[in-house]
Amino acid sequence: MNYRHSSSSYRLRSTNHIEVPLLAQWLLLFFVLGLLGLFFVYLKNQQHALGEQMRLVEQKAADLQAHHDALLAKVTLLTSRGSLQRKLDEKYLDLLPIAETSIARATPTRELGEAKNMKTASLH
């Protein structure tokens, strides 16, 4: 009996106590830290993905702007005086004379303004 008792108390003495609440606290802490880490990695990945999207959108915007500028330059070139004159010479365009009697002036012929800046008739 004594022996049983002594061996049981020996076994109790040689076994570590597991302090469940404390362990749970630590596990929770590590879990939260792990979760935060994962969340951090997730956010970083999202940032990279958004950055990549941003780069692509910027690239697309720049390409569109360049395309727009190129088309605008082409329109300017096609409507330049030299180009129009060439089309006129090649009979693609024609100028029709307007008789003086057919011109109705909404405003009188413009004189020099205070700034003495000249303007074309088209700017009446």
Place this chain on the structure above:
Amino acid sequence: MSAAPLSTLSYRLGIVCFLVSLFFTFFALRLVDLQVGSHEKFSRLAAEKHGFKQPIMAERGKIFDRHGELLAGNVPVRTVYADGTHIKDPLALAHLAAPFLGISEKELASKLTNKRPYMVIRTGLSELDAAAMMKALEEAKLSGLYLQADSERSYPNGKMLSHVLGFVDHSGHGVDGIEHTFDQELSGHHGYRHIEHDRKGLEIVLYRGQEEPAINGRNIYLTIDMGLQAIVEKQLDVAMETYQPAGATAILIDPNTGEILAMASRPNYDPNHYGSATAEELRNRAISDMYEPGSVFKIVAASSAINEGILNEESIIFCEHGAFSYGGRILHDAHGDYFGDLSLRDVLVHSSNIGAAKIAMKLGDKKYYEYVKRFGFGEKTNIPLPGEISGLVNPPSRWDKLTITRMAMGHAVAATPIQVVMEIGCIANHGKLMTPELLHHWDLETTSPQPKIRREVISSKVAQTINSALIDVVVRGTAKQAKIDGYAVAGKTGTAQKINTHGGYLEGHYIVSFAGYFPADHPRLAGLVVIDDARLGSMANFGGLVAAPIFSKIGEASARYLDLLPTTNLSASRQQVEETSKQSSATLSFLQ
């Protein structure tokens, strides 16, 4: 027995602990060194390896005319480069890309077989061609050709206004014309952005660093009116075809403000392809050519003499019947004219050389020289264009006895076309000499620079008197062909033999000109037409026969373009001129 092993064990454990702690201390110290001590060094190394200062290119400012018509802009172009490490099938890639690049398939294939990571294949490829090429490559699932953004200066009107606009070099800096004068303002400032890129060379947006945005160049509005410029250019082209001269220049200004409205020279060049232009074509003759202005210069002597009160418009000058012996030489009147007495007004009307010489002699060397300088000859006009020369006016200390007689008729003096047009503008502007202006305003600025008066050369009253004489020049004098229907024109012709670079003059080679303005009562436009060495016989090569008709055509088209009201009292003014002429003749008859 048990104490000894215990102490040995403790001793050994101590050694191990010490070594372990030493080991970790070493790593800890190294870590501190890496993170703190050598932080700057390794940060720099990392930045050098992955970081990149990406330039943000500023857009060069555009150039517009006074009404906002684009004269110089920027066209986006692409630089095509190949990465040899990405090319799997060079032949297929060459076959597909060659037509877009304008390079032969064979030549392109030989370039693409190279395994270098960066090879420039083509610069200045249009945006549209580049986009089409990349689409074709994408569809064919071929890689290895990439694009870099670039920009090219474009002049949509080609040769028109080339001398005023100038051009930019391959690095984007203005070399000539307005592009050069206002290069700093037009250029703006390039910005930059610190970026990091991955192993593919793509930017990691997350690690974008310091950024300085680009400041685009300012847009400039010139005083040039492209409507008038087109008129001038067209007439110069017709003149070049008709007379086949060595060169031609025409300038239109607003005499009230000194604003340059049109300026053209021939031969000219296309600034889009300036590399193929010759030195002659590149020269802006309006500011860098000096020539003997001929009879246009007689205005200086006449107006100076009246302004000084030495003579008036009705003062009689004896013109020696066409041959004036002075200083051991005989001075003749042109056109084979043999004038006796002429009023000062008629000296201008008939462009008498002898009359002009005598007027200048009455003024005296010093006074005459002073007025020549006051009219702006022999000094730069300060037009904002590079390459302007000041002409040549020698001081009286370097004159011989004959100089004043020669200078009075526009010889022995060299002027630039811009100086001559400012001179005629001075008469039109009540005697006030203006500074020629090309800058109308900068973008986002509502106010234009104020007109700059250089000086009041002659009084308004004297200018009015000369104006009346210059109207007469066109009505019944040497410039009848400068008339414009519906408008009173005032002006003066000029004909001068070309100077021989080896001394003396070139026989049969003339520089003819006409300088004038209209409507004469309220001048709106002043202009000059200079034709250098027209292919005509001596009897037909006069300012009144060659340059005056061109001025008339320019004036007629300009008046229509500007919708100027025809001079209402034209017939009255003509009648007045005729009456004055009759009175003048009657006076002469009485004197004779």
